[in-house]
Amino acid sequence: MFESLSALSPDPILGLSAAFKKDPNPAKIDLGVGVYKDEQGLTPILDCVSQAQQMLLASETSKVYITPQGNQGYINGMVELLLGHNSAVTSANRVAAVQAPGGCGALRILAELLVRVNKNTRVWVSDPTWANHIPLLGDAGIDLQIYPYFDKNSASIKFDEMMDCLSKVSADDVVLLHGCCHNPTGADLNKEQWQQLTALASKVGFLPFIDIAYQGFGDGIDEDAYGLRLMAENLEEVIVAASCSKNFGLYRERVGLAAIICKDQSTKDIAQSQIQSVARGIYSMPPSYGGALVDIILNNKSLNDIWISEVEAMRTRMAELRAMLVSNLEDQNVDKDFSFINKQKGMFSFLCIPPEQVQALRDQHAIYFVDSSRVNIAGINHKNVSVLAKAIAQTL
Ligand SMILES: Cc1ncc(COP(=O)(O)O)c(C=O)c1O
Incomplete structure (x- = not known):
């Protein structure tokens, strides 16, 4: 039966990881896959997670379905983390939500729900966006359209072009926004831009679909939810896909949240039943473990305090790595001004160099990152930064 299909080439990011593993060069540097790494290049289990695991082990009595x-x-806990304490939207019982298998699972079930509402749903995504948005939404039958977002030449957001494009979309359309730490560019909207975009959404009537996978990695846990909270407070409807992979370091446990902010409680009841039925039709119930850990962490004061400080440590470290890379590049007297890296947020930066230079860095210096020139900032450390800066200088 399956011979009628053709073999596909490996996923570019996962293929890059495989190529990195195979490379015998001891000085190789991996800036590919979006996983946080510490100074030793490891992705350890967070302390709050280790403690929550002990508590769960001591208290869990069954493995029956959740x-x-x-x-x-x-x-x-997640709705509060996303929308804030005392959110009027939460108090008004306007939020339908399900635990999802990762942010990817949340994106997919929301896409399936949108197709249930209208099989011709159009979702506008930023140019560029995270590569996996395309299959996650497109394979559900969503008609994907692109809005301008990032200008590689100036390494900045094309806000006017973005607004112009979104002012012409239909009221039935959906606009996918990165809540913070835009993947792949690291270029985030500022507060004024979020305010203008919220006003535009209200005027045009499009539905904001906010993907928030790095809350706490940009400016702070509450600060990173600014745009989401603004839209939730000011618009009738917003949908949200959240991930706990990065900020709780629970990548392999697959834990995320799909939330639908509805115009009123009765619409919320409809949305809740529909999103559960979408999930039932794909995987039935979510895996329990990751959600149980996050439940413990968010609802236990001392573990929550540890988590907040661990997220802060990761965020601060990434900001320091950005500064360290920029100053090492300056030391190399490169012609290109890389100071924009300091303004970008979260785990990723676009180096804004052409694919041939990305390839040359891979072939000649064993430095691995994706062709778009997106680098995982967390893959940099005190040992490899000068090698990286020298290699970039030589390649430019
Ligand atoms: C922008 C964005 N959204 C969603 C996700 C989903 O993450 P996960 O399914 O691992 O929770 C990611 C992960 O890399 C991401 O970068």
């Missing part, structure tokens, strides 16, 4: 919507303590 409910289709997932762990309610987790869901409530």
Whole structure:
């Protein structure tokens, strides 16, 4: 049966990891896959997670299925994390939500729900966007359209062009926005831009679809939810896909949240039943473990404090790495001004160099990152930064 299909080439990012593993060069540097790494190049289990695991081990009495919507303590904790304490939207019971298998699972079930509402749903995504948005949404049958976002020449957001494009979309359209730490560019909207975009969404009527996979990695846990909270407070409807992979370091546990902010409680009841039925039709119930850990962390004061400080440590370290890379590049007297790297947020930066130079860095210096020139900032450390800066200088 399957001979009628053709073999596909490996996923570019996962293929890059495989090529890195195979490379015998001891000085190789991996700036590919979006995983946080410490100074030793490791992705350790967070201390708050280790402690929550002990608590879960001591208290878990069954492996029976959890409910289709997932762990309610987790869901409530995540909704509060996303929308803030005392959110009027939460108090008005306008939020439908399910625990999802990772941010990817959340994106997919929301896409499936949008197709249930209208099989011709159009979703506008930024140029560029995270490569996996395309299959996650497109394979659900979404008609994907692109809005201008990032200008490689000036390494800045094309905000006017973006607004102009989005002012012409239809009221039935959906606009995918990165809540913070835009992947792949690291270029985020500022507060004024979020305010203008919220006003535009209200005027045009499009539905904002906010993907927030790096809350806490940009400016702070609350600060990174600014745009999401602004839209949630000011618009009737917003949908949200959140991930706990990065900020809780729970990558392999697959834990995320799909949330739908509805115009009123009765619409919320409809949305809740529909999103659960979408999930039931794909994987039935979410895996329990990751959500149970996040439930413990968010709802236990001392673990929550540890988590906040661990997220802060990761965020601060990435900001320091950015500064260190920029100053090492300056020391190399490169012609190109790389100071924009300091303004970008989170785990990624676009070096804004052409694919041939990315390839040359891979072939000649064993430095691995994706062709778009997106680098994982967390892959830099005190030992490799000068090698990296020298290699970039030689390649430019
Ligand atoms: C922009 C964005 N959204 C969503 C995700 C989903 O993450 P996960 O499914 O690992 O939770 C990622 C992960 O890299 C991401 O970068």
